[in-house]
Amino acid sequence: MKSSILAIAFVGTSTVFAAPTGRSSKTTAEGSNSSFEIQWGPCPEGSPDALECGQLEVPIDWSAPEGEKTTLGMGRVKASGNASDRIGSLMFNPGGPGGIASDFCTYQASGVPVFSEALALHFDIICPDPRGVGSSSLVKCDAQVWNQNTTRFPANEVEFEQMVKVNKERGESCLNETGNLLKHIDTTSAARDIEAIRLALDDGKLNWLGLSYGSQLGGAYAELYPGNIRVMALDGITNHAQSPVDALYTESTTYENVLKRFFNWCATNATACGLQGENISKTFDDLVVAADKSPIPAPGCEATADTAVAGSCQTSVAGADIRLNVQGFLAFKESVSGLLQGWDYLGLALNQTIADNNATLLATALAVDDTSSLYADLAIACLDWLRPDTSNMTKAFAELQEKNTMGSSFNSHVGAASQTWTIQSGCLGWPAEVVNPQHGLDQRALQKAPPILLVNAKHDPETSYTWALGLKEQIPHSALVTRDGNGHTSYLLHGEATALMDTYLVEGMLPADGTVVES
Ligand SMILES: *[C@@H]1O[C@H](CO)[C@@H](O)[C@H](O)[C@H]1NC(C)=O
Ligand SMILES: *[C@@H]1O[C@H](CO)[C@@H](O)[C@H](O)[C@H]1NC(C)=O
Numbered sequence: 001m002k003s004s005i006l007a008i009a010f011v012g013t014s015t016v017f018a019a020p021t022g023r024s025s026k027t028t029a030e031g032s033n034s035s036f037e038i039q040w041g042p043c044p045e046g047s048p049d050a051l052e053c054g055q056l057e058v059p060i061d062w063s064a065p066e067g068e069k070t071t072l073g074m075g076r077v078k079a080s081g082n083a084s085d086r087i088g089s090l091m092f093n094p095g096g097p098g099g100i101a102s103d104f105c106t107y108q109a110s111g112v113p114v115f116s117e118a119l120a121l122h123f124d125i126i127c128p129d130p131r132g133v134g135s136s137s138l139v140k141c142d143a144q145v146w147n148q149n150t151t152r153f154p155a156n157e158v159e160f161e162q163m164v165k166v167n168k169e170r171g172e173s174c175l176n177e178t179g180n181l182l183k184h185i186d187t188t189s190a191a192r193d194i195e196a197i198r199l200a201l202d203d204g205k206l207n208w209l210g211l212s213y214g215s216q217l218g219g220a221y222a223e224l225y226p227g228n229i230r231v232m233a234l235d236g237i238t239n240h241a242q243s244p245v246d247a248l249y250t251e252s253t254t255y256e257n258v259l260k261r262f263f264n265w266c267a268t269n270a271t272a273c274g275l276q277g278e279n280i281s282k283t284f285d286d287l288v289v290a291a292d293k294s295p296i297p298a299p300g301c302e303a304t305a306d307t308a309v310a311g312s313c314q315t316s317v318a319g320a321d322i323r324l325n326v327q328g329f330l331a332f333k334e335s336v337s338g339l340l341q342g343w344d345y346l347g348l349a350l351n352q353t354i355a356d357n358n359a360t361l362l363a364t365a366l367a368v369d370d371t372s373s374l375y376a377d378l379a380i381a382c383l384d385w386l387r388p389d390t391s392n393m394t395k396a397f398a399e400l401q402e403k404n405t406m407g408s409s410f411n412s413h414v415g416a417a418s419q420t421w422t423i424q425s426g427c428l429g430w431p432a433e434v435v436n437p438q439h440g441l442d443q444r445a446l447q448k449a450p451p452i453l454l455v456n457a458k459h460d461p462e463t464s465y466t467w468a469l470g471l472k473e474q475i476p477h478s479a480l481v482t483r484d485g486n487g488h489t490s491y492l493l494h495g496e497a498t499a500l501m502d503t504y505l506v507e508g509m510l511p512a513d514g515t516v517v518e519s
């Protein structure tokens, strides 16, 4: 799933697209072979010259195409090659569900090499923000309602009821500010949007690169429009066919597994890790217990602090926050210059927490205004994953406790903590219904799809290798490339896995299933 992760891990830029404020009067430069027409207009002030920004109106409810509309926003970086090099448009999703795709076109246009030279040469790169996200019409909520303090691990029925009440209030504030769109931001609707963009571009079949949640979105597209795909590379695989319990088990155990690898790395490489100690795993567990007893201050989050995060995170950090938030820090073992933090940043965060009693880096993010990017992440997931009924609180609490028990029986450090836990606990009581429940991809449809490339690291702290195998079972013509390493997604590492994705996306050549690469 994730890679809200990516959003967390990305540093060094504050470029955030403004919500679309109006339509450009400029008409489309493209000829269009559909009723959909992208308005290419000015980008937000300060955007790099090489970036183009587009908007497309689509129905909020795809089953009522003449009804109320919502606006999709996207970035584009034109192919650098000449007309004979150019293959078409390549659409990209970085993960999330609430990850802001358009930011990645902004990075690319600013000279940060997100995409390889081969992709930049052969394709116009299109970064469409899913409905509700980034430069598309946003999911909006009341920040104060959203930021209410509540536990994600209720210890008793009273705390459980309190959590469900807060979830409901959050969702109701989002419904109030977002309107009907909140009920239609599921991944199937987002996949229909991708088709509308493809038709509006009138540039041939779909070329797709989906990281993390982008693999769920790609899979949803493949189920609906298998014959309209040229190539589809899915990297860091989510499996939308799993039962809630399977999703929770497989995600929390892969997180635990990679956290142990982090401990081992620290033990053998203390200088790089930055966290010293005889027994790092014990240090971590002791910290979690201590922080649950007495939350650790996060002074950098105080509204008055002189930090980049002032006012945008909780001012104290409990053990549950540490267990939930450390997962995102494990996404990339090595830092990627200018873009991503490596494991050493987790070492630093834990060191500061222990040595300086300053847990700022581990603090849970807060919404700073009614357009926070935090909202869409949960709001989309709540429409995509089945959740228990909360009409009988006693029963619903007992079920959540059983999941918690499962987590702690297998994972002595993190328990059930994971993005899936955040979704499964955070969506209880959510006022918009599940409209795209998990299901296996339609096999008859997938027979019509071209060969699809799947990539996953063995030790991925978020999208378990299990998920990659699970999606592979649903896609008859697919090959899985395994990266024998750590971390969530591989494309941005620009190693051997990236080269295989590039060759496939450009030439359509699928690597042999079972290919294993080191980088
Ligand atoms: C328009 O789209 C239809 C169906 O997708 C296709 O058959 C036709 O060739 C397209 N026309 C042009 C001019 O591209
Ligand atoms: C296009 O550029 C490539 C190099 O990228 C070059 O080999 C080719 O001759 C060029 N074709 C035309 C028609 O200019």
Ligand SMILES: *[C@@H]1O[C@H](CO)[C@@H](O)[C@H](O)[C@H]1NC(C)=O
Binding pocket: 149, 150, 151, 316
């Ligand atoms: C948040 O709530 C928890 C219990 O749910 C409580 O222990 C903690 O002190 C509260 N924190 C703040 C900042 O109010």
Ligand SMILES: *[C@@H]1O[C@H](CO)[C@@H](O)[C@H](O)[C@H]1NC(C)=O
Binding pocket: 172, 173, 176, 177
């Ligand atoms: C709905 O939102 C408006 C502002 O957009 C606010 O004034 C009003 O109190 C909200 N109502 C509820 C029930 O949250």
Ligand SMILES: *[C@@H]1O[C@H](CO)[C@@H](O)[C@H](O)[C@H]1NC(C)=O
Binding pocket: 268, 269, 272
């Ligand atoms: C320790 O970490 C540094 C920096 O990440 C790396 O260069 C070195 O190879 C590592 N050593 C071991 C034994 O892993």
Ligand SMILES: *[C@@H]1O[C@H](CO)[C@@H](O)[C@H](O)[C@H]1NC(C)=O
Binding pocket: 274, 275, 276, 277, 351, 352, 354, 355
């Ligand atoms: C934190 O880092 C400092 C050096 O930067 C080191 O001396 C200290 O032992 C570390 N503390 C912990 C708890 O790892």
Ligand SMILES: *[C@@H]1O[C@H](CO)[C@@H](O)[C@H](O)[C@H]1NC(C)=O
Binding pocket: 279, 281, 282, 285
């Ligand atoms: C680390 O501490 C744990 C108890 O918290 C213990 O089970 C484990 O054996 C210790 N490991 C080492 C290498 O001492």
Ligand SMILES: *[C@@H]1O[C@H](CO)[C@@H](O)[C@H](O)[C@H]1NC(C)=O
Binding pocket: 299, 300, 307, 352, 356, 358, 359, 360, 361
């Ligand atoms: C706490 O840590 C944050 C993040 O490293 C830092 O910006 C801030 O200055 C620290 N605050 C104090 C009071 O040490």
Ligand SMILES: *[C@@H]1O[C@H](CO)[C@@H](O)[C@H](O)[C@H]1NC(C)=O
Binding pocket: 392, 393, 394, 395
């Ligand atoms: C609620 O669930 C509990 C536990 O499953 C059960 O004992 C109780 O009868 C249920 N209450 C109602 C009102 O159905």
